[in-house]
Amino acid sequence: MNTYIRPIYTFARSRSLFFFLCVLCNLCGQTLAQDFKTVHDGIEYAKVSKEIGGLNVNIDLLRLDLKKVRLDVHHAMDAAIGTEKTSSIAMRHGAAAAINAGFFRLDTSIFAGDAAGTLMIDGDLLSESRDSRSAILIANAPGATRVVLANLDIWANMHMGRFSYPLNGVNRERKDNEFVLYTPEFGRSTLTSSGTEYIVRRGRIVKISYSGSSPIPADGFVLSAGDKWNDDPYKRLKVTNPSRIVLRRGFDNNAGDFVAEDITNGVSQLISGSQVSLTWEKEKSNKAFAETRHPRTAVAKLNDGKFLMITVDGRSESSGGISLQDLAEYLLSLGAVDAMNLDGGGSTTMFLDGKVVNTPSDKEGERKIGDAILVTLRKKPPAKSKK
Incomplete structure (x- = not known):
């Protein structure tokens, strides 16, 4: 319904009403x-x-x-x-x-x-991003x-020499077709039941396990590949491999160059x-x-x-x-x-x-x-x- 204001409101009365509303708004703000x-x-x-x-x-x-x-x-x-x-x-x-x-x-x-x-x-990084969802970044x-x-979107890759492999997740339940990183914050072991797991200390593979639930070293991490994850690391990740394993991550977001401690x-x-x-x-x-x-x-x-x-x-x-x-x-x-x-x-x-x-x-x-x-x-x- 349209509101019609009759012309009996003079400029002076309108100004008074405006002033009253301003005071009322200020009082509302003061109350808050x-x-x-x-x-x-x-x-x-x-x-x-x-x-x-x-x-x-x-x-x-x-x-x-x-x-x-x-x-x-x-x-x-x-x-x-x-x-x-x-x-x-x-x-x-x-x-x-x-x-x-x-x-x-x-x-x-x-x-x-x-x-x-x-x-x-x-x-x-204790958990990967999901669906470019909102995040609070703190420094x-x-x-x-x-x-x-x-x-925010976060990507994480495992690098070995000239080869790079994307990680599907960090510190979570791993599916059969995934490649997941487990860090000491996850707990004592990966809690997996199968797959191929690469135990890494100081950037070197020290052991490969095929039975799951591998212990996570305090000074390293575990890379866990599900039984249905078919990629080249099976051919290249070996205990005797001289190349160091490096984990890298990147951020795609609208936060500019902000460097966060917590997210x-x-x-x-x-x-x-x-x-x-x-x-x-x-x-x-x-x-x-x-x-x-x-x-x-x-x-x-x-x-x-x-x-x-x-x-x-x-x-x-x-x-x-x-x-x-x-x-x-x-x-x-x-x-x-x-x-x-x-x-x-x-x-x-x-x-x-x-x-x-x-x-x-x-x-x-x-x-x-x-x-x-x-x-x-x-x-x-x-x-x-x-x-």
Whole structure:
């Protein structure tokens, strides 16, 4: 229905109305600012309950000054597989705050907790990328932490002399037709049942096994080829081969030359350049995932330079969850410049000062997850002595 404004509104009255609306908007912004309470130098926390899309939602927010805190990705049990509660990971590492992070394999197998996309910790690649999905890239410099949100592809190759062979995966269950790398972070052995496995130490093949489940050397790695993986390495990879084996990786992304220490995965991008930008279709997710009101975990870079972590509770009478579109629009209203969605649903967890502050949706309570982003206070430099 079109709205018709009668000409009885004079310029003066219109100007007054405009002024009133401006004041109202400013008050709304001030109210939002007042919701945040400083809990540590560099960490502000807010709990908000509001109606979005006709349902009430409970929202927990952490607003961080990246000059005063650092961000680190940690996997459950400090390994490449396995699961652990967000709160447990945070407490083990002495974090002030944390949220659950990347998507992961959620089942009862021995591979539970395997990242369902990129995972890199302290520069070590623990899991390969998947479907050019969204990722958060973190670098902790001495003066401040830098964060980039980007769509990411990682490739990894094994080089031996003039020969190069692409790897199908890193630290995960290997299929019969795949060539997979296993590093010490995966565990004591490859957990395979068959195939040809090349145990490498200091760049040299020290043993070839044909029975699977090879031990992974602490100072090396294992290259595992499935029985149906037919490629030239069968002919060239030998214990007596003089060529050194070198692993190389590369990044195809929109993050420029940014060098990250830690990376974890998400689906999907929410905001790019201060505009709503949902990429779930490009990232091969589905409409139900995007549009259903799920519990959500997300991160955002704000226009004032601060960094935001957010959880939205769902699947309860008190909090109805949120779609990706509504989540993006809400983050935009908070001043988000770039934002991405992390693992949600029953995984959604926010930890602060020794306790979980949101309400996880699983009936058992907090869920064990694959990896988390931890917030740690930076140590203040010592005061300069007076002369």
